Amino acid sequence: MEWNKRARRESCDVSLLLMGVGFGLITASVLAIASVGLTLQFGVTNFVNFAYGEFLTIGAYLAYFFSAVANLNIWLSMLLAALLTAGISWLINRVVIQPFLKRKAPLLILLVVTIGLSLFLENGVQAIAGPSFQQYVTAPGAIVNIGPMIFTAQQLVIVGIAIVLMTVVHLLLKYTRIGKAMRSMSDDPDLARISGVPIQRVTDLAWLISGFLAGLAGVVLAINVTSFTPALGSQFLFIIFAAVIVGGIGRPYGAMLGALLIGLVTEVSAMYIDSAYKTVVAFAILVIVLLFRPQGIFTSRGRV
């Protein structure tokens, strides 16, 4: 009798853990898309874009416009929103960031510029779309049980999108000329220039890809959290930073693994403690990693 109770309790614990892993996989998928975008841009340009969270917000709201106003399918809306966010990201780099880089502005100035940009963009979105909660009109799809893990069809699509995108990023960086050029710029931008790499073109591409991934991440994040405000991206930015830093800043493969680690641990922790502490857990991992391995866990591969 006692043995039966214990076995039932242990099986319950394992189910809870696996449920947490299921939720963790979804969060990790959203986080991986966003983190790789941020780290790619950092790897090539060597400064952190604090307005990156707002690129997610812009993507989410553009998709809302396409789906709710123009009545397009949510996935098509997501693609269009990501493409437009890529364009906006490129434009912001050319119009706002590049003039400072051309004047050789110090790193601190660039950080202040991107923080200012972040405030401007978030308030801009709020002025246009309003501060109230928005929601995509979309069905989550059928419930899929994989063992004790419960997914909606929509969530499985999100995991699939993340896997496809990570594979594409890997193939781009490893096997294409432009991908290798991005990695060379990440290693040493001066040497890349000396070797004949067209750094302006590569930088433009990094901002385009970063914006595309941010736009996409914004939409899948908004689908995952079901309702969102203009603060969507800025609230998620620090979790993205945690994943990027844990993986080793500027390293896309590290960002992927950092996202997996942060996603899994935060969601599993929410099974046992209050889910309001998820961000605290993410930062606890970050602090531990910074204490023992400040260069990030996954540093055997080069930046970008």
Add this chain to the structure above:
Amino acid sequence: MEPVLSVSEITSGYGASPIVKGVSIAAKAASTVVIVGPNGAGKSTLLKAVFGLLSIFSGKVYLKGEDVTGMPPERLVARGMGYVPQNRNVFPSLSVRENLEIGAYQTPKHTSERMERVYLMFPDLKKAMTRPAGTLSGGQRNMLAMGRALMSDPDVLLLDEPTAGLSPAYTKVVWEHIVRIAEIGKSVIVVEQNTTTALTSSDWGYVLVAGENRDQGSGPELLARPDIGKMFLGR
């Protein structure tokens, strides 16, 4: 024979202060030209100015007769000039093979053939082709840097102190490679601290002192000169 590279009275430096003042050099195809001089003579500054890394205040740079003064490095690479810096001259996280591929970025045609030629010249690199460049020794890195510059099939190759920090034995090996690069038709301009080896192995030498042309002549001729010997070799 017309020089492949001709530098005419250029003045250049960092910020507004000139370090190189009215210097002229020229290099013909299939030859090795060495630039020697005491520390602070402006040798490396001269190479950087020629390669578009520093502003040229006055003077001209001609590559195969075309005025390329102040042209950015990526365009110079496409036109046939290569440059190997003294420090940080490889991409440490990229494999040896990927480093070479980056060298062919501006001229991607015939990449495989050129890579085979580089491997033929530097067999050590072929053995290490999948290794990250950051794991190579100092001498191997210098060879990789030269190999990468050769991947764009340049007419002129500028080398900034390719033997700095290397043992005498490796210095000899590097110079053997430099001579071989010249033998395949390239014009190689080398800034070098190791005056004896450099002048012995080169076809022509320029002596720079305080940012100005002091002397020029064939390598052995300069080496035999008592004033040059006194200035560099403590004779």
